[in-house]
Amino acid sequence: MSSTATLKTEFIKGIWKENPVMASLLGLCPTLAVTNAANNGLAMGLATTFVLLSSSLMISALRNFIPHQVRIAGYIVIIATFVTVADRFLAAYFPVISASLGPYIPLIVVNCLILGRQEAFSSRNGIGRSLLDSLGMGIGFIIVLVVLGIIREILGSGSIFGIAILGDWFTPWMVMILPPGAFLTLGILIALANWYNDPSRSKEGRAVS
Amino acid sequence: MSKMSLSTRMILVLTLITVLSGGILAGWDTITKPRIAFHRQEALKAAIGDVLPAHDTYTSEETEFGTIYIATRDSSEHLVGVAFMAVGSGFQGELRIMVGLSPDMTQLTGIKVLEQIETPGLGTKIVVDPSNKQDPYWFPAQFKGVKISPEIVVIKNAKPTHNNEVQGITGATISSKAVTTILNDQIAHIKTVWPSKGGPES
Numbered sequence: 001m002s003s004t005a006t007l008k009t010e011f012i013k014g015i016w017k018e019n020p021v022m023a024s025l026l027g028l029c030p031t032l033a034v035t036n037a038a039n040n041g042l043a044m045g046l047a048t049t050f051v052l053l054s055s056s057l058m059i060s061a062l063r064n065f066i067p068h069q070v071r072i073a074g075y076i077v078i079i080a081t082f083v084t085v086a087d088r089f090l091a092a093y094f095p096v097i098s099a100s101l102g103p104y105i106p107l108i109v110v111n112c113l114i115l116g117r118q119e120a121f122s123s124r125n126g127i128g129r130s131l132l133d134s135l136g137m138g139i140g141f142i143i144v145l146v147v148l149g150i151i152r153e154i155l156g157s158g159s160i161f162g163i164a165i166l167g168d169w170f171t172p173w174m175v176m177i178l179p180p181g182a183f184l185t186l187g188i189l190i191a192l193a194n195w196y197n198d199p200s201r202s203k204e205g206r207a208v209s
Numbered sequence: 210m211s212k213m214s215l216s217t218r219m220i221l222v223l224t225l226i227t228v229l230s231g232g233i234l235a236g237w238d239t240i241t242k243p244r245i246a247f248h249r250q251e252a253l254k255a256a257i258g259d260v261l262p263a264h265d266t267y268t269s270e271e272t273e274f275g276t277i278y279i280a281t282r283d284s285s286e287h288l289v290g291v292a293f294m295a296v297g298s299g300f301q302g303e304l305r306i307m308v309g310l311s312p313d314m315t316q317l318t319g320i321k322v323l324e325q326i327e328t329p330g331l332g333t334k335i336v337v338d339p340s341n342k343q344d345p346y347w348f349p350a351q352f353k354g355v356k357i358s359p360e361i362v363v364i365k366n367a368k369p370t371h372n373n374e375v376q377g378i379t380g381a382t383i384s385s386k387a388v389t390t391i392l393n394d395q396i397a398h399i400k401t402v403w404p405s406k407g408g409p410e411s
Contacts, residue, residue, distance in 0.1 A: 081230040092241035095248040174330040
């Protein structure tokens, strides 16, 4: 019974407590760069999760086989392979998304979230656990990217997933779809999350009630 | 495995991983390549269709200034225009613009910016301007029918009064001028090759 509980924790931790963006501040480059629209955030999140899952599968399966000294080289080749697979897949079947994400899909190779999970988790745990860990981290990453994308798209373009929701009265805040908008939104989200998680706040709350 | 020296093992494992990776990618490439080529072809066809008047077919011809696309209709008798891809520097990165010219090389029949990394919300108006709800494509649309001689000129903060002028984008003067500079430079090149390629001598 205790092992199923820990399996669940392996999965859940990536979504909130150890969320790659909100808690560890990993993978900020794509997080800031492509979230000017919800669609782009979702596509980037899905592509990254695919790479994360498939490289975790390979690396946890090969973990006793890859010599420690050349592990990083091995991981990077495996990760780059799956990134290229994802990049070609998008170019072949979703040319519009592929064009709007441009160079950011190939750049998933250097997303430290992926190498970080391989080094910290998949190289030390079995296939099942590694996949759960990656899935949790991937979902956590997708959620942050989509939320950022939604906020920036509403304020910056007056639409959600490309569908206009605000009427003609709305003047888009240009800054929200520019890089400063990404920093502002992410900063406010992280501040809110930290405030929510702040242990002193809940202690105070408990003392009062 | 344990009998092998460490360096042999490192070489073996890395070789195996890279060979496997190469195999997967080669296989995946053969699957996706035709579709990617198809999308490129479709995008090219759509862009030529956007910048030239209605035509039945087009042929491509290699020149020293790149490929030109010659569009005809009524079973290749009637020449409707010449299109080519103009490439040059924008405000930040490269601009790739499909340009349509009338057969007599006096005016533009249309332009379409296919690739750009201009400032979102300002320079990107060279493609589409979402803030202008009535006419989001006002900037590229005004190139239709513009005379190319002596050259295409950007007018700031005023309506164009001559037939070789276009109105610039407020807040993106450099992007607007980049488009006309690229057009003026490269149309001059294409003019030098076109008559020799069977076009009407002018």
